[in-house]
Each structure stands twice: as C-alpha cells, then as structure tokens.
Amino acid sequence: MQNTQQPVLRDIVLVGGGHSHVGVLRRFGMKPAPGIRLTLICRDTHTPYSGMLPGYVAGHYAYDDVHIDLRRLAEFAGARFLRTEATGIDRAGQQVICSDRPAIPYDRLSINIGSTPKLSNTGGAADHAVAVKPIHRFNDRWLALLERVRSTPGPMRIAVVGGGAGGVELLLAMQHRLRSELKALKQNPDLLAFALFTRGRTVLPTHAPHVQRRFARVLGERGVAVHCNAEVTGVDATGLTTVDGQHHHADEVVWVTRAGGAPWLRDTGLALDDSGFIQVTDTLQTVTDPNVFAAGDIASMVNHPREKAGVFAVRQGRPLARNLRLSLEDREPQQYRPQRHWLALISTGDQYAVASRGPFGAEGAALWRWKDWIDRRFMARFNELPAMEEPARRGPRSRVALEGEEAKQAISAVAMRCGGCGAKVGASTLSRALGALQPVDREDVLIGLHAPDDAAVVRVPPGKAMVHTVDFFRAFIDDPYIFGQIAANHALGDIFAMGAEAQTATAVATVPQGLESKVEDTVYQMMAGALEILNDADCALVGGHTGEGQELALGFAINGLIDDQADHIMRKGGMQPGNVLILTKPIGTGTLFAAHARLATRGRWIDEALRSMRHSNRLAAQCLHRQGATACTDLTGFGLLGHLVEMTRPSEVDATLTLSALPVLEGAEETVAAGILSSLQPANVRLRRAIRHAETVLDHPRYPLVFDPQTAGGLLASVPAEQADACVRELKDLGYPHTAIIGQVEPQGDALEPVQLKP
Structure with missing residues (x-):
C-alpha cells in the first residue's frame, strides 16, 4: 500500500472492474499521485479477461488463469476496494449510490462497467x-x-x-x-x-x-x-x-447478443446513445459532465464510433489514467484517438484460431499459440505484480490544484499537529459526520446521543448485573465501512461470550488528518458500518471520542447486562471433564491479512475472511447457552491455543485438540506454509510450552494456525458430550456453517502441559 503522511486531497472513484480500470490501477500503483486517493467499486472481486473466457470454457485454462484479482490489484495501487454494486450517481452531490452501504463521494468519477444484456x-x-x-x-x-x-x-x-x-x-x-x-x-x-x-x-x-x-x-x-x-x-x-x-x-x-448500458444510467442525467451507452468526448470525459469519465464497452466515443471490442477497453487504460490525473492538477486533458483497424484472434474451441484484421485473415494452430502467449502476457501484468519499495513517509509534494479554504486545510494537515485536546476532530466536522446516524433507542438510556451531555447516563434494570469490556485496534483494510462493522463486532464478542446482552457502546476513534470533507466522510463511513452492527445487537451508541492520528483506528467500550445469578454467566473457567470443544467460526485471519499486505493472497480468500469477521456471535452465544455450555470465550488476539489455555487453567482440566478437525479459512494453510505470519504470532508461539509432546505435530500444516491471532473470531465453548451433536446442528442452522467439534476436555493429569494436539 502506498501509505504516506500526505493527506487525501482528492478522490478518484472507479465504478467497475473492466479492462480500462485495471490499467488505471496498475499505472497508479507504479506511479502514485500524492494527495489523490483511488477507490474501486465493484460487485466482483475477480474480474474475467474476456479474451480468455472461451479458452476457460473449453477447458484450456483454470479459473485463476483468466481472472484478475481486483482486491490484490487495488492493494498494490494503494486504492480502496469496496465490494459492492453501484446503483446510481448523485451528480449534484458528487456521490456514487451503492446497493448496500452509504454513498461514496468523488471528485472525479470513471465508469467502466461493461454492457448489460437486453x-x-x-x-x-x-x-x-x-x-x-x-x-x-x-x-x-x-x-x-x-x-x-x-x-x-x-x-x-x-x-x-x-x-x-x-x-x-x-x-x-x-x-x-x-x-x-x-x-x-x-x-x-x-x-x-x-x-x-x-x-x-x-x-x-x-x-x-x-x-x-x-x-x-x-x-x-x-x-x-x-x-x-x-x-x-x-x-x-x-x-x-x-x-x-x-x-x-x-x-x-x-x-450472446449485443447488449446495452445498465438501466440505472438513465437516471444519472448523462447523455446516452440509442443503446444506453455513455457518450464521451475524445478525452474520455462525458459530454455532459467533465468530472465524469467513461471507458470500455459502456462508453460511446462521439467522434470515433467503434465496434465493442476488448482491445479498445485495454488501450483506453493509459489515456484514462493520464487524463484523470491531469484533470485534478487543473491541466488540460489530452485527446485519445482509437485505432480504426485491429487484429482479432478468434478461437475455434480446439486450440485453433482464425485471425481477422480488415480484409486480411489466416488460420491455424500456430495462431492459437500466439493468442495464448499474448493473453498470458497481458494477465501477467496484473497478476504478477512487481514488489514495491516502501515509500518515504512524507512523500513527494502533491500536484493537486487547491485554492482558498481547502489550500489552508491542506497546509494545516501536513504541518506540526497539536496534542492533547488540540488533536480532537473539529466539532462541526464531527457533528456533520454523525448527524445522519441513528443509534437504536433504549428505554434504559437516560442520556445518550439523542440528548448529548458530558457523559452518558444509563439505568441498570433490577435483577441485572453490568458486564464491561473494551477493544481497540488500528485498521487493517482500507474500507472504513467494513472496518467499522468488524471493530464493533469484535468489541461485542466478549459480551456475547459471557452470555450477556449488549446495552450501550462508547466509541474511541482516530482518523488521519486532512481536508475536513475527507475526514468527515471517513468518520461517517466508519461509524455507519459500526452502527449497523450495534443496532442489530440492540446496543445503543451513547457517545465517544474522535481524535487525529497517523492511522485509522476504532474501538468501543461496551456495557452489557446479565442476570445477576452466577449460574447464568458463561465463564472461561467452567470446563468439565467429558465435555467436547466446539468452535463456531474458522480460523486464519491473522495470516491471511499479513499475506494480503504482501500481495500474497487471492481476493476471494479475503472476501471469505471478511464475511466471517462481520458475522455476529450473538445467535451462536444464545444457542450455546441453551445447549448447556459450561464455559465459553471468543477467539481474538491470543489465538486458539492462547484462549484454550486461558480456559483450562481456571477449570483445572486438560484438553485435546484434533488439528484435522479445525475449521480453517480458505487460503490460510497456503499462507502459513509460505511462512507468512501475523506480527503477533511470535508472541503467541511462546505458549507452545503448554503443548504436551509438541514435537509430534510440528510438521502438521495446521500446527501454526493454533497460534494465529484472530480478529472478530468465533466462540470456543465447552459443551456436554450428550448435547454436542444437537448443538452443532443448531449452530449450522443458525448460519454458522463451519461449526465443528474440535476436541474434548479431560481430567487434569500429572503433566505440566494442559493441551495435547492430535493430527
């Protein structure tokens, strides 16, 4: 990632993962533009290269051979990847409307979504x-x-x-x-x-x-x-x-007939041709709005009409990237003239191809091999990304054109910043960001965000005890909305693990300094994601603190309620011999995100990990309580082994884990095998002294994963053996498909090590 202390001054938003936009991402990755942030909005993580699709169908290529990993490419480019679907554009407010999340602001917008069948x-x-x-x-x-x-x-x-x-x-x-x-x-x-x-x-x-x-x-x-x-x-x-x-x-x-533009484009006010494609000038800017660009099949060049062919989308990547930069530097965009004739290599399914270029043509197996070489070389540009050197923290000066108040804010953002209360985010910025959010209402919240004061006041109902917990960590993904969801989910985990219900949350956030509009949107996106999770848990956000920092970070102090009878509290120390160990989510988030930062994962692996991290433990905890769980904890930074040891010691029992039974996120075994581990892993590995006869499993591919730190991980519970199968079935029915019995609890033996690992 191209992280520097240069604040974000302008946003380029790319809608669609077409051939032109992958070219834009690669060019910005090779030559970053200080002060310009790229955001890619796309429904799919892996985008196919149309030239190789027939070869994939014919069986000559595997899935990954013909798909570009957009999440990985965006990471290389220092761009945010938002996996969602654009459904409209608010050009007056300069925002992209999305199907399942808040709108995304832009300064320049580019559309490369291909065509839609009619x-x-x-x-x-x-x-x-x-x-x-x-x-x-x-x-x-x-x-x-x-x-x-x-x-x-x-x-x-x-x-x-x-x-x-x-x-x-x-x-x-x-x-x-x-x-x-x-x-x-x-x-x-x-x-x-x-x-x-x-x-x-x-x-x-x-x-x-x-x-x-x-x-x-x-x-x-x-x-x-x-x-x-x-x-x-x-x-x-x-x-x-x-x-x-x-x-x-x-x-x-x-x-496979000729398609047209997406229906939602008709409501944007952009000029469209008879087929619904966006009309653009020679600079690839729309004829309607110079802040909006379009390329690939979705674009119709007014002065140079051409057939819809992938070659044009590929070749528009370079001029599109150049003109997006120039337009933000207040410089004149350059004209692009597409070629009149192009070579088409059309395959016949059996590694044989026909060449067509104007009046000329040829055919043969050699032409297919040539096409195969061209296609593989093209894909290598996006899937075999060069290693990037760590940029200077300060970075080169931005060439983005600013005036007036924005210029003053930009100077302030890179100047020496105040500490103490001077590091708080401005009240007007914060009030605008939070003004559209609607925390859930609870009758037991006497003073909260609905009537802000110096502190929140909350009633504790009769017969209830308070449960307190706090969690805080820096962002590990560039999407503030998803990060907000995961941070809230992670903080709620301790409450659910003890069998409590969440009552209130107080947020603590740090946001990188920059233009007020950019800071405001970051706070809004992050808290909107968090609030979705908190509201779903009927947990009222009652206040918080937001300050400036070098990196985006978020945490919550959560208050929960539980019956004040001790037997209603699920604790770590209640494991009993004869119980079985149940884990509700797969492990592997630590190694996967360490590998993601090194461009060593596949996007679909990260997609699955994010889905797991956004999945609440609330229903799982309720199920475990109904099924008579005697002890429970949520998996977080100490990893599976660390949290299991925390349970065995106060319970005065031993435990056996079966490595082959562990639910594991896709890709995690591959990344640990490559030696890519979380920065917290070495500290967790010190707990190997708690493993009896560890030498017997050192070579097992899942052995390193018992030390892998988890973010928003699943619940580890000790359940009576006679209830175990019913418990697993119910958990799977509730939407925890990876739930598994991973071991058993045994009487404490003479050995000092409380945990044994079996293959």
Whole structure:
C-alpha cells in the first residue's frame, strides 16, 4: 500500500472492474499521485479477461488463469476496494449510490462497467436464457451444466443466440469441452446437439467475407445447426421461438447478443446513445459532465464510433489514467484517438484460431499459440505484480490544484499537529459526520446521543448485573465501512461470550488528518458500518471520542447486562471433564491479512475472511447457552491455543485438540506454509510450552494456525458430550456453517502441559 503522511486531497472513484480500470490501477500503483486517493467499486472481486473466457470454457485454462484479482490489484495501487454494486450517481452531490452501504463521494468519477444484456426485449429470455454477461452468473450456470453432463449424460440440445464473434467462439468452446467430457466418460459425444441463432444473414457480420466463410465451414464440420435470419422472439422452459413462428427445442439457451448500458444510467442525467451507452468526448470525459469519465464497452466515443471490442477497453487504460490525473492538477486533458483497424484472434474451441484484421485473415494452430502467449502476457501484468519499495513517509509534494479554504486545510494537515485536546476532530466536522446516524433507542438510556451531555447516563434494570469490556485496534483494510462493522463486532464478542446482552457502546476513534470533507466522510463511513452492527445487537451508541492520528483506528467500550445469578454467566473457567470443544467460526485471519499486505493472497480468500469477521456471535452465544455450555470465550488476539489455555487453567482440566478437525479459512494453510505470519504470532508461539509432546505435530500444516491471532473470531465453548451433536446442528442452522467439534476436555493429569494436539 502506498501509505504516506500526505493527506487525501482528492478522490478518484472507479465504478467497475473492466479492462480500462485495471490499467488505471496498475499505472497508479507504479506511479502514485500524492494527495489523490483511488477507490474501486465493484460487485466482483475477480474480474474475467474476456479474451480468455472461451479458452476457460473449453477447458484450456483454470479459473485463476483468466481472472484478475481486483482486491490484490487495488492493494498494490494503494486504492480502496469496496465490494459492492453501484446503483446510481448523485451528480449534484458528487456521490456514487451503492446497493448496500452509504454513498461514496468523488471528485472525479470513471465508469467502466461493461454492457448489460437486453433480455427484457425478448419474452421469457430473462427467466429461461443464460446471458453471458454478467460473467459471474454465466459461470455459475456453466459449471452447473458441466456437472449435469458429467453426472447424467444423455441427449441434450444447447442453443446459442447471437451470431457475432462472441457467440460463435463461445458455442465452439462449449461444444469442445462438453464433448470431451462425454468422451472421458466413454459416452457418445453425439448425444449433444448444438444450434446457433442469428438475426443476420450470416455469422460474424462485422468481419470480412473470408472470415465468415471460414467459420461457416468450421460450424458445418462440427455439426452445428446454423439458423440465419432467425431473430428469436420468445424463450420458454422447452426452447425458443424464432420470428417465423417456429419453435426450436433446447435444454439450455445461452444469450450472446449485443447488449446495452445498465438501466440505472438513465437516471444519472448523462447523455446516452440509442443503446444506453455513455457518450464521451475524445478525452474520455462525458459530454455532459467533465468530472465524469467513461471507458470500455459502456462508453460511446462521439467522434470515433467503434465496434465493442476488448482491445479498445485495454488501450483506453493509459489515456484514462493520464487524463484523470491531469484533470485534478487543473491541466488540460489530452485527446485519445482509437485505432480504426485491429487484429482479432478468434478461437475455434480446439486450440485453433482464425485471425481477422480488415480484409486480411489466416488460420491455424500456430495462431492459437500466439493468442495464448499474448493473453498470458497481458494477465501477467496484473497478476504478477512487481514488489514495491516502501515509500518515504512524507512523500513527494502533491500536484493537486487547491485554492482558498481547502489550500489552508491542506497546509494545516501536513504541518506540526497539536496534542492533547488540540488533536480532537473539529466539532462541526464531527457533528456533520454523525448527524445522519441513528443509534437504536433504549428505554434504559437516560442520556445518550439523542440528548448529548458530558457523559452518558444509563439505568441498570433490577435483577441485572453490568458486564464491561473494551477493544481497540488500528485498521487493517482500507474500507472504513467494513472496518467499522468488524471493530464493533469484535468489541461485542466478549459480551456475547459471557452470555450477556449488549446495552450501550462508547466509541474511541482516530482518523488521519486532512481536508475536513475527507475526514468527515471517513468518520461517517466508519461509524455507519459500526452502527449497523450495534443496532442489530440492540446496543445503543451513547457517545465517544474522535481524535487525529497517523492511522485509522476504532474501538468501543461496551456495557452489557446479565442476570445477576452466577449460574447464568458463561465463564472461561467452567470446563468439565467429558465435555467436547466446539468452535463456531474458522480460523486464519491473522495470516491471511499479513499475506494480503504482501500481495500474497487471492481476493476471494479475503472476501471469505471478511464475511466471517462481520458475522455476529450473538445467535451462536444464545444457542450455546441453551445447549448447556459450561464455559465459553471468543477467539481474538491470543489465538486458539492462547484462549484454550486461558480456559483450562481456571477449570483445572486438560484438553485435546484434533488439528484435522479445525475449521480453517480458505487460503490460510497456503499462507502459513509460505511462512507468512501475523506480527503477533511470535508472541503467541511462546505458549507452545503448554503443548504436551509438541514435537509430534510440528510438521502438521495446521500446527501454526493454533497460534494465529484472530480478529472478530468465533466462540470456543465447552459443551456436554450428550448435547454436542444437537448443538452443532443448531449452530449450522443458525448460519454458522463451519461449526465443528474440535476436541474434548479431560481430567487434569500429572503433566505440566494442559493441551495435547492430535493430527
């Protein structure tokens, strides 16, 4: 990450993970722009390279071969990655509206979301056809079809709608893969029948006649039924109907026709063409708003109309990155003129390709190998990222153009800052940030944020005792909203682990200094995420303190309520011999985020870890209490072994863990095997003296994970053996799918070491 003391002065927000935006991210990663913060908003963590998709379908590439890891690329670029879906733009307020989180402010906005299939124009297509875009949905259906052919081979007819290069290439790739699967099963590949439907008079209408003839020959040789002048007017569960009224049976209908712009763009006020694509000038700025850029398939260059092809999106990455920088430096953006002709290498499914460039063309296996080399070299630019040197803490001077009050704020942000109360975030900034937040109301909160005072006043109901805890840590991800959720969830863990209900929370936050508008948004995003978790737990946010610091950090002092009868409190020291140990969440967050900072993870591993960390322990704790748990704790910084030792000592028992039974986050075994460990791991490893005969498991791949520090980890509980299976079933039904029995509690033996590990 490109972290320096340079404050954020301007925000570039990239909506969509298309080919142009991955180019922008890489260029900013190689040459950071001080004072400019990039934010990528995308629904998917892994974005496919369209040029290799047919090869993936044909079985020539694995999933990771054809996908760019956006979370990893954003980390390399020093950009925030927000995994969410943009659903609109408030251009007056300069904000991107998102589907499941607060709006994201921008100074410059770029849109590279590709195209959206127009299934609604054909009756039944939206319900019964599989659109090739968005590709993640197509991939799910494709994998299901693949499994269907493998498990129940039989007669099947597959129809592809769309006679352009994309439709023809995809059909031939599907045919090659599915026939190969049947051959491997010693089944007749002729059980599969393929048909292509196009409203044009020929296939590949935008290519030269000799290319059309080549593919007409290939389709004929492969036994594909080609229906030209056959516009599809309806799709149902049994097949499709063409314009002549004829119904064609099909078990699967794949839609690869020309698409249009996303429907939500119509409400942005941006000028769109007849297909719903955003009209842009030669600088890739929209004709409507110079602060909004667009590139790739979603953009329509007014002065240089071109066919929708991936080559243009790729080549727009460089001028887009350059003009985004220039526009924030108050310099004139440069014009970009796309090429008139380009080389298309169209595969035929079987590692054979046809070249098409204007009137010229060729074909052969050598062309496929050339295409494979080009594609792999392109992917390597984004998946084999160069190691970046640690930048100077101060960093070079920003070239962002500022005037008036903003210029004064920028100077103040890099000057010597005050300590003490002078380091507090300004009252007006804080009040604006928190003004839109609505903490849950509780009758037992007498004075809180609804009527702020010097301190909160809270009533303790009769028969209840207070439970107090506090947690605080610095941010480990660049998304303040998600960080706020995790920080709140982590702080609530101790309350739930003791069987208490959360009552109130007081926040303590530090925020990097900068322009007031940027500080305000950071506080708002972070506290909005935290409040979502607190409100869900019926925990009232009653106050807090926000100050300046070098890094974003957040913590909470939580008050909880519990029946004042001692037998209602779940403590660490209640383990009993004969009990079994149950863990409700997988472990591995420490090593995964250490590896993420080194660009050594996959984005989907981090996605899964974040989902786990955002998952509340509240329902799990209630279940464990109902099932008679005798002891419980939440896993945090001391790791599984450290917290287990904390339970065995006061309980005066021993415990055995089965390493193979541990639920582990995807990727954690790979990262610890690579020697990538949390900075807290060495301190935790000192507890190995609590392990009996540790030498017998030193080589086990999961051994290092028992020391791995967890953030917002699961609950570790001691449950009577007769209740264990029912407890696990209930926990899984409640949404804790990784819950597992990981060991048992034993009488205290003569050995000094209380814990034994088994493979």
